[in-house]
Amino acid sequence: MFSRHTLIAAGLSALAATTIVAAPAEAGSRDKAFFKGVAGEWSGPGEIVAGKYKGTRFTCNLSGIPAEKNAGITLDGFCRVGVFKQPMKAVITATGGTYKGTFLDGAAGKGLDIVSGNVTSQKMVVGINRQKLNGAMIARLQGKNSMTVTISVKVEDQMVPVIGMSLNRQTEEIAVGSIK
Template sequence: MKRAFLFTLLPVMAIATAGASKAETLRGADRDKKFFESVEGEWVGPGEIVAGKYKGTKFSCSFTGSTPSGTVGMTLDGDCRVGVFSQKMSATVQHSGSKGYKGSFLDGAAGKGLDIISGNVVDSRKVVFALNRNQLKGVMQARIPDDNTMNVTVSVRVDEELVPVIGMSLKRVDNGAVGSIARK
């Protein structure tokens, strides 16, 4: 049960610039692209369930971040481990018009995962996504305070309040920030 709860709520990760001028829209698209490109690379680190029945459960994750060609978005693919148990993890988001970003964690709410129903890139270092699975409503926030650190918090709605449930602190383990490498 502990694994099911943990693996149903783990990652994933966006401001639609509706009504903005063309120049503002381009700046917003550049900001979004910059954020998602900063996620490219190899990430590892610990996490913990910080509230609820499984409070105190620690886990570790390893992800590869990539961006799709032709659209703004990202994929994080890898696994998370609790003790001797390991579970494949995958989250994908792509730009989706007025809702900002949409995607899925694992196989989405129709399977064993979560739907990412909207999202906004707040700035070049932070993204917020709305999560949904049946009655479970929540938010995932990913913040990249520097080129080699990504902090992820998953919160769920309890009554009218968002309660943080999962926290992760990932470190880049590849050779450096992808934004500093020229693409061919």
């Protein structure tokens, strides 16, 4: 159906991310707050849940940096499948009342284009596209340090989930004690 690289690429494109309620132009500060909440170091497992590579498990390590001016984020890092390590990068930016961006080098290369999107206080949904592949990525914050990501592709008239990931924020433990 789709190559493993395309499926994993679809899974990460957006995380960055990720229920449509209001246009980004109307909710800029709320959207910026969401992306600020996604900033930081994330890691966790994922699995391809449909298609030719169903059952393939992978682990991702990503760094999220919110955009400085408009609402948006850059996610950079890698995912590992066994001994194979694949660089991952997604850039999502508010543009003209929606979101646009790329995953890896975009649909013109080996990646995906982010063609639409919207954000609520705890969830981001972006549309993804590569040639005949159309789908959506939903990134849902579940508390301050946990995020789930689901990638679905359109098959005929139905959206079919193909990738699921559970990411946890990586926080440094601070030793607490006293000095005598």
